[in-house]
Amino acid sequence: MSTTTTLRVKAPPGFRVDAGALLPAPLAELSLNEIERIVLPAGNERCAVGDVFEVSRSETAAARAAADAPHTPHTPHAPHIEHADATLVIDGAEPWLDRVGAHMTAGHLVVHGSTGDYSGLHMAGGVLRIDGDAGHFTACEMRGGRLSVAGNSGDFAAGALTGDMEGMTGGTLTIHGDAGARLADRMRRGLVLVGGDAGEFAASRLVAGTVCVAGELGPHYAYGMRRGTLLLAQRPVQLPPTFTEGGRGFDVFWALLVRSLAREITPFSQWRTMKLPARYAGDLAVDGRGEILIAG
Amino acid sequence: MSDPAPLQINGTTIDATFAEAFPMKATRLVITAHTPTWALNAANAMTGFATSVIGCGCEAGIERELAPGDTPDGRPGVAVLLFAVSSKELAKQIERRVGQCVLTCPTTAIYGGIDPATSRAPLSDVASLGRGLRFFGDGWQISKVLAGTRYWRVPVMDGEFVCEETTATVKAVGGGNLLLLARDIDAALAASEAAVAAMRKLPNVIMPFPGGVVRSGSKVGSKYKGATASSNDAFCPTLVGLSPRSELGAEVGCVLEIVIDGLTDADVGLAMTAGIVAATARGRAAGMLRISAGNYGGKLGPYHFHLHELAAGLDGSRA
Numbered sequence: 001m002s003t004t005t006t007l008r009v010k011a012p013p014g015f016r017v018d019a020g021a022l023l024p025a026p027l028a029e030l031s032l033n034e035i036e037r038i039v040l041p042a043g044n045e046r047c048a049v050g051d052v053f054e055v056s057r058s059e060t061a062a063a064r065a066a067a068d069a070p071h072t073p074h075t076p077h078a079p080h081i082e083h084a085d086a087t088l089v090i091d092g093a094e095p096w097l098d099r100v101g102a103h104m105t106a107g108h109l110v111v112h113g114s115t116g117d118y119s120g121l122h123m124a125g126g127v128l129r130i131d132g133d134a135g136h137f138t139a140c141e142m143r144g145g146r147l148s149v150a151g152n153s154g155d156f157a158a159g160a161l162t163g164d165m166e167g168m169t170g171g172t173l174t175i176h177g178d179a180g181a182r183l184a185d186r187m188r189r190g191l192v193l194v195g196g197d198a199g200e201f202a203a204s205r206l207v208a209g210t211v212c213v214a215g216e217l218g219p220h221y222a223y224g225m226r227r228g229t230l231l232l233a234q235r236p237v238q239l240p241p242t243f244t245e246g247g248r249g250f251d252v253f254w255a256l257l258v259r260s261l262a263r264e265i266t267p268f269s270q271w272r273t274m275k276l277p278a279r280y281a282g283d284l285a286v287d288g289r290g291e292i293l294i295a296g
Numbered sequence: 297m298s299d300p301a302p303l304q305i306n307g308t309t310i311d312a313t314f315a316e317a318f319p320m321k322a323t324r325l326v327i328t329a330h331t332p333t334w335a336l337n338a339a340n341a342m343t344g345f346a347t348s349v350i351g352c353g354c355e356a357g358i359e360r361e362l363a364p365g366d367t368p369d370g371r372p373g374v375a376v377l378l379f380a381v382s383s384k385e386l387a388k389q390i391e392r393r394v395g396q397c398v399l400t401c402p403t404t405a406i407y408g409g410i411d412p413a414t415s416r417a418p419l420s421d422v423a424s425l426g427r428g429l430r431f432f433g434d435g436w437q438i439s440k441v442l443a444g445t446r447y448w449r450v451p452v453m454d455g456e457f458v459c460e461e462t463t464a465t466v467k468a469v470g471g472g473n474l475l476l477l478a479r480d481i482d483a484a485l486a487a488s489e490a491a492v493a494a495m496r497k498l499p500n501v502i503m504p505f506p507g508g509v510v511r512s513g514s515k516v517g518s519k520y521k522g523a524t525a526s527s528n529d530a531f532c533p534t535l536v537g538l539s540p541r542s543e544l545g546a547e548v549g550c551v552l553e554i555v556i557d558g559l560t561d562a563d564v565g566l567a568m569t570a571g572i573v574a575a576t577a578r579g580r581a582a583g584m585l586r587i588s589a590g591n592y593g594g595k596l597g598p599y600h601f602h603l604h605e606l607a608a609g610l611d612g613s614r615a
Contacts, residue, residue: 189441208439227438249455252328252405253440253447255369256458260442273370289438 024107307580357502483583
């Protein structure tokens with residue numbers, strides 16, 4: 001039996017609301033009255049959950065089916081472990097709702113609608129699914145778990161906060177639509193999949209990790225890329241001048257990579273090991289151990 | 297306790313005794329390559345000179361060959377098991393053998409083969425696999441984390457040597473054994489080969505000696521200072537009438553031993569049973585006279601495999 005808590009938006013509050021306190025596992029431990037009394041920061045304002053949302057709960061095993069994701073990652077040492085499979089549904093979300101799933105460590109958080117900025121900020125575990133679009137800084141400095149955005153995402157997805165040295169360091173971010181600028185900036189570990197296009201400076205200053213883009217890239221992609229893999233389904237019009245034809249003989253790694261993507265979104269899940277992609281190594285202006293793989 | 301009543305299966309006597317086995321640390325490694333031949337080449341090299349912890353540092357053997365669909369990279373592979381007396385020695389042997397025998401072998405890659413989530417053997421710790429070997433890359437090596445597993449990509453002259461960073465180790469069992477007492481060398485070899493072939497069909501076990509068989513069964517201690525083990529005179533056919541410990545009757549002309557290491561005591565027991573079945577299937581008519589086992593009085597090893605218990609479900613008769 002799993003607990004499903006549903007927060008249905010009554011009416012837009014007219015200001016941005018910080019939803020960072022709305023996490024599946026902690027809320028599963030509270031009564032509906034207690035949830036309604038949670039105070040959410042809202043810029044210079046504050047508001048109670050009950051003022052913005054209609055709160056309800058069901059405790060059926062089937063209720064969670066809607067939140068099922070391909071993989072439910074194991075999150076060691078996750079707090080609230082007794083509610084690790086709890087589900088929170090936010091119904092009718094709109095871009096005024098920031099920090100959805102921030103610091104999430106366990107459970108399923110399903111958002112029907114779109115979210116504002118910082119969705120999945122510092123997320124360390126669990127599954128966050130956004131049915132609509134997400135704002136800027138999605139999965140920023142994410143450490144684990146799975147975050148999927150059915151629509152588009154804004155700038156700095158999987159990147160670092162201003163002044164921080166590392167972006168995403170674990171987990172999987174899937175953006176079915178387009179990603180904004182600075183996708184995976186300073187990312188160090190983890191997997192980012194973009195089903196559409198990516199804006200300028202995609203995978204810039206990438207430290208490591210894997211970034212897959214099915215569509216087109218904006219200018220200056222892979223700028224300052226030290227290590228890591230940028231996997232492209234389409235050959236870009238122009239390759240960065242600081243990348244060089246990157247050799248052959250990486251068949252085994254390619255096989256491992258393709259197999260690890262078998263349960264992800266298309267086109268990445270459709271690739272087979274037989275056809276080796278073109279490989280370009282760089283950015284030679286920095287460490288030069290990164291790679292652009294063009295499988296299209 | 298041993299059952300004093302002798303048991304006979306197809307004319308072969310099963311002694312009322314037991315094999316005594318010991319705790320060991322073990323891991324499974326999966327070697328893949330471009331073709332099955334090269335995977336086997338690496339596996340054979342890696343498990344060479346690994347018959348006994350007494351002189352080899354570890355006991356190792358090929359567990360089974362793997363189809364492409366059963367390996368992490370979809371290429372043909374071989375699963376090998378390594379056993380050592382301590383985690384430290386196991387880690388040392390893994391690094392040394394993988395570095396010299398797998399890294400060097402064309403087209404190979406290597407992965408940990410113990411799944412901590414499904415292992416029936418109790419988990420012990422984690423040993424380095426590629427963590428140290430990566431330095432062979434001289435700075436060109438690349439780390440890659442895929443689906444939570446860290447791999448190393450080390451440039452080599454045929455492309456990349458890919459290896460998992462670590463391998464899980466388990467608390468395992470070593471030293472299960474059967475002594476096959478036969479009328480002559482031909483009968484003993486045939487029974488041993490049949491028994492080893494049956495055991496090799498089972499997962500989680502290896503028979504580390506050449507061909508799975510050892511002729512120099514040993515006892516603890518020696519008349520010579522400094523020797524920790526010496527010939528098991530109780531089962532040497534040339535010492536019948538000479539050694540006061542001789543356990544051989546007039547009919548026995550040759551004794552061969554099969555040593556079994558397994559990930560769990562249940563695995564060792566199943567392998568021993570399979571060996572008994574195969575050896576007794578040949579029976580007295582084929583010269584397979586007795587099956588016994590080696591032990592140290594039950595005071596050294598915590599695992600006791602009583603032959604009569606292992607043969608309990610078989611079609612035998614008590615004399």
